Amino acid sequence: MRRFKLSRAFTLIEPGPVVLVTTHDGGKNNVMTISWTMVVDFTPRYAITTGEWNYSFAALRKSRECVIAIPTVDMLDQVVGIGTCSGRDTDKFDGFKLTPVRGRFVKAPLIKECLANIECKVVDIVRRHNIVVLEGLVAYMDIARKDRRTIHGVGDGTFIVDGRRLDRRRMMASKIPEGI
Amino acid sequence: MRRFKLSRAFTLIEPGPVVLVTTHDGGKNNVMTISWTMVVDFTPRYAITTGEWNYSFAALRKSRECVIAIPTVDMLDQVVGIGTCSGRDTDKFDGFKLTPVRGRFVKAPLIKECLANIECKVVDIVRRHNIVVLEGLVAYMDIARKDRRTIHGVGDGTFIVDGRRLDRRRMMASKIPEGI
Numbered sequence: 538m539r540r541f542k543l544s545r546a547f548t549l550i551e552p553g554p555v556v557l558v559t560t561h562d563g564g565k566n567n568v569m570t571i572s573w574t575m576v577v578d579f580t581p582r583y584a585i586t587t588g589e590w591n592y593s594f595a596a597l598r599k600s601r602e603c604v605i606a607i608p609t610v611d612m613l614d615q616v617v618g619i620g621t622c623s624g625r626d627t628d629k630f631d632g633f634k635l636t637p638v639r640g641r642f643v644k645a646p647l648i649k650e651c652l653a654n655i656e657c658k659v660v661d662i663v664r665r666h667n668i669v670v671l672e673g674l675v676a677y678m679d680i681a682r683k684d685r686r687t688i689h690g691v692g693d694g695t696f697i698v699d700g701r702r703l704d705r706r707r708m709m710a711s712k713i714p715e716g717i
Numbered sequence: 718m719r720r721f722k723l724s725r726a727f728t729l730i731e732p733g734p735v736v737l738v739t740t741h742d743g744g745k746n747n748v749m750t751i752s753w754t755m756v757v758d759f760t761p762r763y764a765i766t767t768g769e770w771n772y773s774f775a776a777l778r779k780s781r782e783c784v785i786a787i788p789t790v791d792m793l794d795q796v797v798g799i800g801t802c803s804g805r806d807t808d809k810f811d812g813f814k815l816t817p818v819r820g821r822f823v824k825a826p827l828i829k830e831c832l833a834n835i836e837c838k839v840v841d842i843v844r845r846h847n848i849v850v851l852e853g854l855v856a857y858m859d860i861a862r863k864d865r866r867t868i869h870g871v872g873d874g875t876f877i878v879d880g881r882r883l884d885r886r887r888m889m890a891s892k893i894p895e896g897i
Contacts, residue, residue: 545873547872548871548872548873551752551753551869551870551871551872552733552869552870552871552872552877553732553733553734553754553869554733572731572733572756573731573755573756573757574733574755575753575754575755575764575765575766576752576753576766576872577753577766577846577847577848578766578847582846584755584764584766584846584848585755586755586756586757586758586764610883613883613885614885614888617885617888617889618888620889620892621888621889621891621892661845661846663843663846663848665841666757666762666764666841666843666848666850667757667758668757668764668843668846668848670846686880688883689731689732689733689869689879690731690732691728691731691732691882692727692728692731692732692756692893692897693725693728693886693893693897694884694885694886694887694888694889694890694893694897695882695883695884695885695886696882696883696885697732697879697880697881697882697883698880698881698882698883699869699877699880700866700877700878700879700880700881701877701878701880702871702875702876702877702878703790703793703868703875703876703877703878704874704875705793705794705797705874705875705876706873706874706875707874708794708797708798708801708874709797709800709801709874710874711801712800712801713872713873713874717872717873
């Protein structure tokens with residue numbers, strides 16, 4: 538994994554792929570599958586929706602840090618498996634053959650098998666809506682990976698794989714942040 | 718446009734497509750392009766990130782209602798055009814050949830050309846993060862439309878088109894809300 542420009546990290550979240558969010562509760566690693574994510578600022582800040590119904594939430598709230606990891610289509614069955622069991626009674630890194638990699642700023646692990654990873658700190662928890670606001674600290678990309686197609690959870694048990702990419706950079710020039 | 722089950726409407730937002738958000742300020746219609754969206758509840762509730770930098774925000778805040786319309790890939794140039802000009806000096810419905818359709822609960826118009834439309838009311842504005850929380854009131858789908866591929870803004874001027882759909886309904890069974 539190589540460092541990926543932090544100012545570009547929002548481009549990993551903005552297309553809306555399903556992501557994995559890792560935490561470390563002081564004793565052990567855990568990881569959850571999240572489709573409910575949103576960019577909220579270029580600084581970069583991201584929101585995710587989570588709460589007590591996710592076992593990871595306690596670690597997120599206590600440690601106030603996590604890693605957002607971006608899986609690709611070849612990881613779909615791992616992503617679904619991770620999303621349908623709980624860290625309460627499962628070591629998901631072990632069970633789903635994920636390799637934890639030590640991060641630079643946070644104790645939550647990066648996931649070696651993912652296309653990209655973003656170390657994040659929690660900047661706010663909006664309890665009345667179960668929205669957690671994160672700030673990206675450093676980002677990484679596996680530049681050796683050939684298939685970079687991500688997957689989009691529909692919410693009904695189906696997933697849409699990235700198709701082709703259309704370029705509207707010229708039309709969009711006035712709206713693209715500098716250096717992107 | 719046919720009515721679409723409101724409890725399924727989150728499946729239109731969850732995959733993360735770029736959406737159009739229409740408003741009515743008491744005098745005129747407007748529409749903005751938004752990539753920063755997130756499902757926050759099945760009830761259904763959605764969050765969008767917007768603020769003073771969008772001309773539509775004043776109408777959204779004042780009227781406390783809007784329509785989320787889901788465009789498809791054939792509408793990409795309209796979507797980009799709408800996102801790169803302002804309702805302050807442009808009649809976007811006229812300029813981008815969008816047909817406004819009267820909604821049932823809100824004054825903001827549905828967009829006839831879109832795949833789906835969701836009438837929404839504003840339930841909260843989290844000012845410190847520019848997050849607007851919406852509740853869906855009624856949803857519609859253009860069931861006659863053949864090409865239902867949506868588009869995902871990357872944020873760098875490129876867009877990813879929906880590719881193929883993978884089915885993991887059996888694996889996901891425990892996590893899919895009833896009736897979806």
